[in-house]
Amino acid sequence: MLSDDAANHVGRVMRMQVGQEVLLFDGSDAEFPAVISTASKKNVEVDIQCRNENSIESPLNIHLGQVISRGEKMEFTIQKSVELGVMTITPLISERCGVKLNAERFEKKLSQWQKIVVAACEQCGRNVIPEIRPVMKLEDWCAEEYDGLKLNLHPRANYSINTLPEPVTKVRLLIGPEGGLSAEEISMTEQYKFDEILLGPRVLRTETTAMTAITALQVRFGDLG
Structure with missing residues (x-):
């Protein structure tokens, strides 16, 4: 389940629906492609497909x-x-x-x-x-x-x-x-x-x-x- 802020952005702002794809991150220098499994204006649940290492941080x-x-x-x-x-x-x-x-x-x-x-x-x-x-x-x-x-x-x-x-x-x-x-x-x-x-x-x-x-x-x- 997404956090309240993330769920609000997906459910209320973006109005995304079940079956749509999202890209998640948790601060660990990786990305998590996922598919929305349930969606409302308050709660959003997703199925994470995999973990991809993808660093775009500056060397400086x-x-x-x-x-x-x-x-x-x-x-x-x-x-x-x-x-x-x-x-x-x-x-x-x-x-x-x-x-x-x-x-x-x-x-x-x-x-x-x-x-x-x-x-x-x-x-x-x-x-x-x-x-x-x-x-x-x-x-x-x-x-x-x-x-x-x-x-x-x-x-x-x-x-x-x-x-x-x-x-x-x-x-x-x-x-x-x-x-x-x-x-x-x-x-x-x-x-x-x-x-x-x-x-x-x-x-x-x-x-x-x-x-x-x-x-x-x-x-x-x-x-x-």
Whole structure:
């Protein structure tokens, strides 16, 4: 039997019927072709035909640290970063973060964001579900031990993604808020060995910055292009 969310999507949204084929995944890097055996608006049961190993994960492991943006911008960033192959997402609180919520509200947001991650996987065909971590303070995230490349985008940096040394297999990518990181926060990221890089001559919105940087990294080191 499918989960409530999956059954709702198949039964109510797609209005699929008994005998139709579906492709399932469980986060184990495999796909499961199945046939619907019973279907209603609330419950859907399927007969799994087989298990197929089919990894479409990028060779580049990207951990996105995104300072929480207002409204639908954060949801957009999460959705598109999953489509582009990000493996881990950590929502961050910074000095200029425009979202002020209590712990309970953030827990509800986290549940909502997790559903967006799963839906994005369904849409793009990923069968490994990226991790979306609990909300953290910016400095706590920056201070975590990490054995990959650490990048902070900055419009006045001297280096670009194209000038990064090869090979790169793991990247921790920091994207600041709408108002940017403060001077103190930028100094703090330098203390934790983040390299500043430049995307181009124009200042981008936070949601545009995330998508552009992830795409550029995947073209250079991952599986795009």
